Every structure is written in structure tokens, then in C-alpha cells.
Amino acid sequence: MTALPALEELEAQMVQDLSLPLKSNLVFGEGNPEAKVLFVGEAPGAVEDEQKRPFVGRAGQLLNKLIENIGWRREDVYITNVVKRRPPENRDPLPEEIEAYKPYLEREIAIVNPKIIVPLGRFAMSYFLPDGKISRDQGAVFLSKGILIMPAYHPAAALRNPNLIADLKDAFAKLPKLIEKHQEIMERKLSEAQENAPKTPHSLF
């Protein structure tokens, strides 16, 4: 099955899955089903819930600008969230909500099969890099489960604290190079991972 029908089927399964927590509208991912770059936020807000589309409020407008600044269009990338329903009063998603939505995000990522994932903010980052720290790791590149991960500040955080915008722009500015040099960077990251892996003791016999 090609990516688009597979995503449509996944969305239909989510709609039917009454075991999922949170009762607001389902806000499924959107964009190019075969995008090279996938952005993932934490959970939809009020505007997203209303329009049933991810990142269409103020944070979404900033995200669009950051994407356009590097010469791309929103339609070229794929945009989704870890938790796909709005938590009440925009509270942080609970660990059990993240856990419940996780198998669907995993399948969504497997279908799109991006070269790079950009988790936006600390919740999305810790899904991929549980030991990560957003203030230290934003804009750095990691390898997780065979995919390059570049965490970035959440655009909503940059709207609250404009001091973060310059770093956020710098992080986005790296993306075209990361795509161009993807193979080379993957090979380097894989060999670093091998060098850092605990050595299995050689048997003496």
C-alpha cells in the first residue's frame, strides 16, 4: 500500500479506537505522505481542535514561517503530534496519554518513513530521546531507531520567549544540509554509536 491510503486507514482506525484517552476531535497528521522531514508537536490546541488540523494556530503560523524561511513549503513536509486530541485547558499531556497514542505515532512514522524527524519542544523530544534536554539539545542531531532526530524548541515557547527565535531559526537552517548529506551523516552517527557501544567481552576459549 502506498503512503496516502495507509495513512487514511490509520486515521480511520484511530477514529474507531474508543480506548484512546481524551474526547476532543481527532487531529491527525497532514502534509506530504512521503515527506523527507516530519515535524512532531506535543498535542493540538484549541484552534487545531476546531479545525481538526495540526499546527494551524499562532504556533502553527510561526512554524509555517520557519519552514518558508528555508525555502520549503508546509505541503512538502509532514506535520503531526504525539497526542492527537487536545488535552483540557491545553494542559500538558499525561504520561498515560502519550503511552496510549504511541503505537499510532509509531505507525504514522513508519508509513511516512522520513529521513529526519524534528520533535518540537520537550514532550515530543523526550518521546524520541528520553534523556534529552531541550535547552541543551535543540538543533543537535541524534540517531534513534535508524532515523536522524533534530529536536527544536516548540514554536509556542518561542512566541512566549522571543529570545529563543534566533536559535530556532538556526536549527531550521540546518535542515536542507541534513537532507543533502543524509547518507554521510547517518554513516557517521552509526559508526559513533558502534564506537560508544559497550564492548562485549571476548571469550577466552
Ligand code: URA
Ligand atoms: N502545539 C502543538 O504541540 N501541536 C499543535 O498542533 C499545535 C500547537
